[in-house]
Amino acid sequence: MNDINDETRDQLEQDIHEGEGAPEGDENAVVDALIAERDQWKDRALRAVAEAENVKRRAETQQNDARAYAIQRFAKDLLGVADTLERGLAAAPKDGDGPAAAMVTGLELTQKSLLSAFEANGLTRVDPAPGDAFDPHLHQAMMEQPSDTVPGGAVIQTLQPGYALFGRTVRAAMVVVAAKGSGPAAGGAYADPSTTGGNFDAKA
Numbered sequence: 001m002n003d004i005n006d007e008t009r010d011q012l013e014q015d016i017h018e019g020e021g022a023p024e025g026d027e028n029a030v031v032d033a034l035i036a037e038r039d040q041w042k043d044r045a046l047r048a049v050a051e052a053e054n055v056k057r058r059a060e061t062q063q064n065d066a067r068a069y070a071i072q073r074f075a076k077d078l079l080g081v082a083d084t085l086e087r088g089l090a091a092a093p094k095d096g097d098g099p100a101a102a103m104v105t106g107l108e109l110t111q112k113s114l115l116s117a118f119e120a121n122g123l124t125r126v127d128p129a130p131g132d133a134f135d136p137h138l139h140q141a142m143m144e145q146p147s148d149t150v151p152g153g154a155v156i157q158t159l160q161p162g163y164a165l166f167g168r169t170v171r172a173a174m175v176v177v178a179a180k181g182s183g184p185a186a187g188g189a190y191a192d193p194s195t196t197g198g199n200f201d202a203k204a
Contacts, residue, residue: 068122068166075123075170078114079163085111086161118163126162126173128155138162140172144179151183 085107092104115125126138132155134141142159150156155175162173 064166068168071121071123072165072170075118075121075163075165078118079171082111082114082118083160085114122166123170124164126164126169127158128173128175129158130154130156134175134177138164138169138172139175141177142174144177147178147182149184150178152178152180154178154182 089104089107089111092107093100094104096104118125128135128139131150134153134155139155139162145156147156154177156178157176158173159176160174163170
């Protein structure tokens with residue numbers, strides 16, 4: 001047992017002496033190699049994190065696409081219900097009382113509940129206000145008219161609201177667009193009653 005211990009001790013002493021006697025250049029080479037290996041593993045770790053983020057984003061996009069596709073057809077069918085409610089409210093008496101007032105209130109609550117359900121499922125209403133810029137991705141120009149208040153190319157009136165599902169147009173909003181040259185700067189250039197609207201100019 002003592003012989004083995006002596007042998008081990010002698011080997012350790014020999015290794016220590018060899019290490020102490022190693023050239024300085026070899027020590028620097030070992031340090032440089034360790035630094036290079038550390039940098040290599042660090043780069044691999046950063047790449048792995050970036051790839052994980054990319055996979056996460058792709059999975060979220062695919063999930064949203066699948067969800068949108070699943071409810072898009074159902075959403076289109078419900079738009080008819082929303083339109084019917086809106087037309088009913090537009091035709092309902094505003095100064096009614098008794099049963100008429102209760103019916104109007106019920107229609108308003110039903111519309112509010114339906115629109116809330118739309119919002120909760122990613123279906124948002126597209127209803128541009130007068131003066132909003134025309135967006136060909138969300139709006140459909142039904143006609144073009146001169147205007148003294150709205151600049152050319154902007155929306156004058158929304159004929160029918162549209163809807164977008166997770167940023168994708170399900171139905172474009174039908175709008176009236178101001179003719180080229182419209183707006184306050186036109187100085188009433190379209191005051192002539194003989195002036196009429198024409199087809200929408202996409203360049204306006």
